[in-house]
Amino acid sequence: VYLAYLPLAHILELAAENLIAATGSRIGYGSTLTLTDTSNKIKKGTKGDASVLGPTLMAAVPAILDLVRDGVRRKVDAKGGLSKKLFDFAYYRCLCAMNGSWFGAWGVERFLWNLLIFRKVRADLGGRIRFILSGGAPLSSVTQRFINICIGAPIGQGYGLTETCAGGTFTEYDDTSVGRVGAPLPCCFIKLINWPEGGYFISDKPMPRGEIVIGGPNVAVGYFNGDGKSNEAYQVDENGMRWFYTGDVGRFHADGCLEIVDRKK
DSSP, rough: OOEEOOOOOOHHHHHHHHHHHHHTTTEOOOTTTSTTTTTTSOOTTTTOOOHHHHEEEEEEEEHHHHHHHHHHHHHHHHHHHHHHHHHHHHHHHHHHHHOOTTTSOOHHHHHIIIIIIIHHHHHTTSSSSEEEEEOSOOOOHHHHHHHHHHTTOOOOEEEEOGGGOOOEEOOOOOOSSOOOEEEEEOEEEEEEEOOGGGGTEEEEEEEEEEEEESTTTTOSOOOOHHHHHHHHEEEEEESSSSEEEEEEEEEEESSOEEEEEEEEO
């Protein structure tokens, strides 16, 4: 069950809904103003869209995930006292485990924290979320870890643009690293080119850095009635491959995953 609430003018939402429809899954429609029980337009004592629908999958831009995090923190801080201390301790223990510490909450302890503390938080998004798609802007590591722990769902971060039909990169389901946007999708090719003015070169160590250029059949032909801008952003090589110059600067990790580090324009 997919919760759709972003405008369809957003390429992330358009691609997500087309994919959901193609797989025969169900879509429920909501609004950013009524998404959770603590949203701005929700009357006190009534439930938000996510609580009513109980989605298992949702797409979100980082700003929405930040709002979810802030809403949870406000509720916890408002309770104060022992409830707040218990939440903070449980979060700290689970965060240690997620960061790989042997002294974090593992096994039975993690199960108990989920049952006693985080189950109530997950109810704000329906309590059934299995996976969250994030794109459109960089997601902070703090928000990513907060959602991982409190909502109990992995976040798949992607990188793409309207000009590439949302295609670019996407993280693996079990990739828990922060700050990266995954490896290139099968539909496209990605390369880095030097940007001397910014001090980024593909010869940089320990990781090559440069402007991100995306090529493939998913790349748009150009901008409507924008020949001048199209000639700047799009190029076709000798093999007939169409490339889009994103203006974003990234670096490739040793495992082939991309990380966005700067913006050229």
